[in-house]
Amino acid sequence: xxxxxxxxxxxxxxxxxxxxxxxxxxxxxxxxxxxxxxxxxxxxxxxxxxxxxxxxxxxxxxxxxxxxxxxxxxxxxxxxxxxxxxxxxxxxxxxxxxxxxxxxxxxxxxxxxxxxxxxxxxxxxxxxxxxxxxxxxxxxxxxxxxxxxxxxxxxxxxxxxxxxxxxxxxxxxxxxxxxxxxxxxxxxxxxxxxxxxxxxxxxxxxxxxxxxxxxxxxxxxxxxxxxxxxxxxxxxxxxxxxxxxxxxxxxxxxxxxxxxxxxxxxxxxxxxxxxxxxxxxxxxxxxxxxxxxxxxxxxxxxxxxxxxxxxxxxxxxxxxxxxxxxxxxxxxxxxxxxxxxxxxxxxxxxxxxxxxxxxxxxxxxxxxxxxxxxxxxxxxxxxxxxxxxxxxxxxxxxxxxxxxxxxxxxxxxxxxxxxxxxxxxxxxxxxxxxxxxxxxxxxxxxxxxxxxxxxxxxxxxxxxxxxxxxxxxxxxxxxxxxxxxxxxxxxxxxxxxxxxxxxxxxxxxxxxxxxxxxxxxxxxxxxxxxxxxxxxxxxxxxxxxxxxxxxxxxxxxxxxxxxxxxxxxxxxxxxxxxxxxxxxxxxxxxxxxxxxxxxxxxxxxxxxxxxxxxxxxxxxxxxxxxxxxxxxxxx
Numbered sequence: 001x002x003x004x005x006x007x008x009x010x011x012x013x014x015x016x017x018x019x020x021x022x023x024x025x026x027x028x029x030x031x032x033x034x035x036x037x038x039x040x041x042x043x044x045x046x047x048x049x050x051x052x053x054x055x056x057x058x059x060x061x062x063x064x065x066x067x068x069x070x071x072x073x074x075x076x077x078x079x080x081x082x083x084x085x086x087x088x089x090x091x092x093x094x095x096x097x098x099x100x101x102x103x104x105x106x107x108x109x110x111x112x113x114x115x116x117x118x119x120x121x122x123x124x125x126x127x128x129x130x131x132x133x134x135x136x137x138x139x140x141x142x143x144x145x146x147x148x149x150x151x152x153x154x155x156x157x158x159x160x161x162x163x164x165x166x167x168x169x170x171x172x173x174x175x176x177x178x179x180x181x182x183x184x185x186x187x188x189x190x191x192x193x194x195x196x197x198x199x200x201x202x203x204x205x206x207x208x209x210x211x212x213x214x215x216x217x218x219x220x221x222x223x224x225x226x227x228x229x230x231x232x233x234x235x236x237x238x239x240x241x242x243x244x245x246x247x248x249x250x251x252x253x254x255x256x257x258x259x260x261x262x263x264x265x266x267x268x269x270x271x272x273x274x275x276x277x278x279x280x281x282x283x284x285x286x287x288x289x290x291x292x293x294x295x296x297x298x299x300x301x302x303x304x305x306x307x308x309x310x311x312x313x314x315x316x317x318x319x320x321x322x323x324x325x326x327x328x329x330x331x332x333x334x335x336x337x338x339x340x341x342x343x344x345x346x347x348x349x350x351x352x353x354x355x356x357x358x359x360x361x362x363x364x365x366x367x368x369x370x371x372x373x374x375x376x377x378x379x380x381x382x383x384x385x386x387x388x389x390x391x392x393x394x395x396x397x398x399x400x401x402x403x404x405x406x407x408x409x410x411x412x413x414x415x416x417x418x419x420x421x422x423x424x425x426x427x428x429x430x431x432x433x434x435x436x437x438x439x440x441x442x443x444x445x446x447x448x449x450x451x452x453x454x455x456x457x458x459x460x461x462x463x464x465x466x467x468x469x470x471x472x473x474x475x476x477x478x479x480x481x482x483x484x485x486x487x488x489x490x491x492x493x494x495x496x497x498x499x500x501x502x503x504x505x506x507x508x509x510x511x512x513x514x515x516x517x518x519x520x521x522x523x524x525x526x527x528x529x530x531x532x533x534x535x536x537x538x539x540x541x542x543x544x545x546x547x548x549x550x551x552x553x554x555x556x557x558x559x560x561x562x563x564x565x566x567x568x569x570x571x572x573x574x575x576x577x578x579x580x581x582x583x584x585x586x587x588x589x590x591x592x593x594x595x596x597x598x599x600x601x602x603x604x605x606x607x608x609x610x611x612x613x614x615x616x617x618x619x620x621x622x623x624x625x626x627x628x629x630x631x632x633x634x635x
Contacts, residue, residue: 002040002090007614009088012041013050015057024060027068027075029100031061038062042070042093067105069097069219071236073274078234080269084602085629086556086609087259095255096234101212112222113198118168119161126150127303137165137242137277144271145301146289147281148533150311151503152470155281156186159244160193162279167194167224171241174270175227176263178250179462180205181448186227186246194225202228202235230255230263243267244279249286249489249496250462254632262630264288283499283533286492287544288551290537300534312531313474313505313512316342317520335477339515340432342473347436347454349511351472355458356501357425358481366393368407369414377402384415389427425477426458441465461497470506472513479518488549488634492540495524495533502528548579550630554602556609557631559592564623569593572612575601594634605629 003009014032016024024030024043031038038061050057070093078092118138124130127147136143149155163173177183180203187201200214200223211231217223221238228235230253245253245264253263264280271278278298280289292298303311318336343353366375366384375384375393382397384405393402393415406413423440430438433456441447442460449466450457457465461482482494498516506512518525527536545552558565565583574595581594597605609627616625 002093003034004088004090005617006088006610007618009082009090009610009614011044011052013053013057015059016046017059020060020063022063022066024063025066025068026072027070028066029064029069031064033058033061040064042075042097044070044075065100065102065105067100067216067219069100069215069236071219073240073270074234074236077266077270077273080273081261081266082259083610084265084269084606085259085261086606086613086627091258092234092261095231095257095261098212098215099208101209104209104212104216107213109220110197110217110222113224114195116164116167116194116198116224119164119193121161123154123158124161126307127301129299129301133279133301134162134165137162138169140169140171140241142271142275142277144278144292144298145280146285146293146298147279147301148285148303149281149283149503150303150308151283151313151505151531152311152507153503154189155246156182156189157193159186159246159279159281160189162242162244163190163199163225163227164193166242166277167198169241171239172224172237173226173242173244174232174235174237174240174267175225175244175246176233176253176267177227177229177246178252179229181446182246183227183229184448190225190227197223199223199225199227202226202232204229204231233261233263233266240270240274240276242277242279243270244281247282247284247496247500248280248289249282249284249492251632260628260630265630268292282496283503284492284496285533285537286496287537287541290534290541291551293534294538294541302534308531310509311507313502313514314508315502315514315516315525315529315531317516317518317522317525317529335428335475336517339475339517342513342515343429343433343456343475346472346511346513347433347456349472350454351469351506351511352450352452352454352467353456353473353475354464354471354501354504355425355429355456355475355477356461356464356497357458357477358461358497359478366415368410368412369416370412371407371410372416373407373409375402375405375407375415378406388423423458426456429456429458439465459501462500464501464504466504470510470512471504472506472511474501474505474512474514476501476514476516476518479516479522483518483522483524488544489632491524495527495536498524498528499531499533502531548596549634552599554597554599554605554629555631555634556595556605556627556629557592557634558595558609558625558627559586560590560625561623562591564621564625565591565593568612568616568625569595571615573608575604575608577601578605594631 026043028043032041078096082089082092121131121134133143159175166173190199200217219236226235226237248264255261293300346353377395379400380398382395384393385396426438426440437455439457442463446463447465452468502514516525577598579596583591583593585591
């Protein structure tokens with residue numbers, strides 16, 4: 001039943017009237033009477049009598065549609081996901097089953113897809129056990145791997161080949177990627193490898209009718225392969241044989257709607273419930289993926305070091321002895337001389353240059369030139385920023401222009417840049433390398449691909465366009481902006497963003513060079529120099545295990561007013577291993593408390609939290625308390 005109330009998070013039995021038409025079937029949508037109202041729900045099971053209630057049953061009010069949109073496997077998965085995240089089954093089902101489009105249900109169904117040809121494993125042979133992985137998929141076994149992709153790898157084609165090998169064996173495949181750009185690439189390669197009409201793509205960008213039409217093709221068993229963003233993680237693939245996720249560290253995989261499931265965890269749960277193969281893939285490796293390897297649940301799928309060296313570009317950190325001798329200020333300059341020389345050499349070789357700048361805008365942060373105090377809006381106190389060289393400072397909170405700035409600390413009127421954005425970086429490079437074409441990619445204007453030839457692209461992380469043949473040079477700027485963030489995942493996220501940019505460079509044998517404006521002694525830089533995501537992930541996991549942070553443990557965050565949080569925790573039936581961290585203030589009215597338990601007690605923690613939320617709902621407590629299991633942000 002579709003109710004947001006946690007104390008109603010269970011199945012209810014109803015009588016099926018003999019005269020009800022159309023007749024209900026498991027998985028169809030229905031309307032039921034409840035507490036004086038008609039509510040929506042799904043038929044989960046039909047039996048001769050109720051196993052839970054001995055009295056007279058109320059009757060189903062109506063069958064909304066006889067289309068069985070909720071499969072048995074997805075219903076079981078939704079229950080498991082709700083339990084893991086201390087959420088309601090109805091909230092998960094809203095994520096799993098798209099809203100009904102009656103007109104689409106009446107469309108004549110297309111013909112089922114034809115047979116799929118198993119692709120050759122040639123490119124997978126670059127990886128140890130790569131060919132064996134495809135053979136296991138063909139043999140309908142359950143290989144579970146963490147795949148570290150080589151730089152320059154055509155990963156959409158490799159994932160399409162894995163899906164094709166699975167589909168050729170008569171089983172289905174489900175592949176999840178972070179965003180629409182990645183999905184477009186994967187969709188194109190699936191069409192090429194599988195042939196037309198043998199897969200569908202599911203994402204929120206499709207729109208209600210197209211998404212529901214694609215969903216029904218999957219539910220009716222007309223296509224064996226599904227690709228999508230996190231909206232597709234519950235796709236009802238028939239006879240599922242493989243689940244895969246690309247770049248599982250991307251924050252886009254975490255759903256912003258309650259109960260906030262992560263696509264990786266949903267897919268891993270599906271793999272356990274439906275006994276499927278698994279591929280967790282990316283240019284970098286998350287500590288969560290490393291835990292799968294170290295626990296023996298999955299096997300690493302990596303290339304030998306000589307293969308890595310032949311594919312990786314040369315990575316040059318700023319601060320090497322030779323660079324310091326030639327340019328003593330190289331460790332403090334935003335774009336030191338080695339970066340200028342590398343960019344100029346690539347342009348002379350008719351190769352494009354990629355510059356990754358972690359901040360959008362022109363001058364996204366300003367301060368007083370005299371006393372260095374942050375420049376704030378005289379109206380609301382918000383931070384000031386400039387959108388161009390001649391533009392007046394504008395408040396980032398209220399949008400008010402600050403035409404006549406005066407520092408409240410020292411009275412100064414001059415402003416200086418605290419942070420330089422991608423637009424200002426592009427302007428500076430355009431003057432320095434005139435008449436070279438300079439492009440920007442980021443924000444609302446993201447380039448998918450640029451033509452080969454000499455040009456400079458300034459992009460924010462995640463917005464880097466591809467180029468045929470790869471970039472001749474990649475410059476990674478402002479390392480401090482990524483590494484100094486107050487976030488447990490700062491180093492992990494930095495390596496993930498850097499490795500995605502480095503993967504777009506040409507191999508060193510073709511002149512590809514990457515300049516990292518960061519200390520070469522940093523572990524993040526060392527992992528990049530060696531292209532060793534496994535070593536970096538193992539280091540991150542070891543540090544978190546010592547500090548008892550996720551994924552070595554399970555955590556939940558409880559936030560609300562101080563009184564509400566204290567009352568909530570007091571009535572929770574928490575496992576004995578629970579360790580509270582905090583509470584710490586969020587603002588002047590609310591605080592947050594972290595609850596940490598061992599991984600084996602994670603289910604007990606979620607159950608205790610859900611029971612306490614249900615008890616508060618029954619009492620109709622006015623003070624709200626928000627509960628989030630496995631919160632992405634801990635600091």
